[in-house]
Amino acid sequence: MPDAEDFKLESYQYDLDEKLIAQHPCSERSESRLMVLDRQNTTVSLSSFSRLAEHLEPGSLLMVNDTKVLPARINGHKDTGGKVEFLLLTPLPLIKPQESGYEKSAVVECLLKASKRPKIGQKIFFAHGVSFTVLQNLSMGRTKGRLFWTGDLASYFVDCGHVPLPPYIQRPDSHVDADRYQTVYSSNSKLGSVAAPTAGLHFTPGFKDSLIKAGYEWAAVTLYVGYGTFSPVRSSDIRQHKMHPEYIEVSAASAQAVKRARHEGRKVVAVGTTTVRTIESASAQLTNGQGFQGWTDLFIYPGYKFQVVDQLITNFHLPGSSLIMMISALAGREMVMGAYARARDEGFRFYSYGDAMLII
Secondary structure (H helix, E strand, C coil), rough: CCHHHHEEEHHHCCCCCHEECCCCCCCCCCCCCCEEECCCEEEEEEHHHHHHHHHCCCCEEEEEEEEEEECCEEEEEECCCEEEEECCCCHHCCCEEECCCEEEEEEEEEEEEECCCCCCCCEEEEEHHHHHEEEECCCEEEEEEEEEEECCHHHHHHHCCEECCCCCCCCCCCHHHHHHCCCCCHHHHHHEEECCCCCHHHHHHHHHHHHHCCCCCCEEECCCCHHHHHHHCCCEEHCCCCCCCEEECCHHHHHHHHHHHHCCCCCCCEEEHHHHHHHCHHHHHHHCCCCCCEEECCCCCCCCCCCCCEEEEEEEECCCHHHHHHHHHHHHHHHHHHHHHHHCCCCEEECCCCCCCECC
């Protein structure tokens, strides 16, 4: 049962040497270190990600988020000449363009970075005739406006956009990120996230295949990672925090895989916190073997009763984030914060390009 400390934002803070914030991916995804939290035996052990199977029960169902990161950050300028950085937040599948001759347009949400926040009605111009008109300033720094373009919008961002690396990575994106800030199982048909489901960055194609050959089942769901996953928790009482909605999709085949695993008593292992949110948000449909499409604003924190997820593969998250609160709901805040302290002492790499944690 959670106690009063579990609901305080300050209970999820910790100090971290900047040297442990991973700025670059490992040369090989499977070289990552692994910390294993065993809830039943209340133990924490150190391993490597390449030995993951040694810590999983045979026949477990591994569920992943197959979304693909869009190079969603483009640079432009105001009509006054001031520079503006634009980050598209609306998932591509939800952008329904209106057409007027060769030009297309749609209302989208974005984040704008400029010396002065653009005013309502102001236009922003980008390469190749793309433009954006500000319509409304929203909460949490978001902006709603109408985007104008010609041709294929996804292709434009792929050709002209930058990988939206998290702000704690203190360098420009490079060609390496274009490859390594994607999971090896990301689907071209699921292009549209502004951040990678980073727990999956540890898998190589060969390692994934070896797990399947060893008898582990594999299934995918989709959450288009947007601002909701990373929006900061500002309420001193975390129960007052509201998640920004994100769009999720679960196929009937993946739902059937969950139904079979539960019926056969096999563990459901979520790869990443976005997978957890998707599975738990659609838990009623999954346990009945039904697919689902829709929005989720589910916020998981201590006291939450997991309906489907048994175990979790994740990375090490920012202090005070909704993600560290989620894993505390699964493993207990004291165990998680103790594990983070040990990871820091052992020199584990933190955040998106960092090492992994397995909660069993």
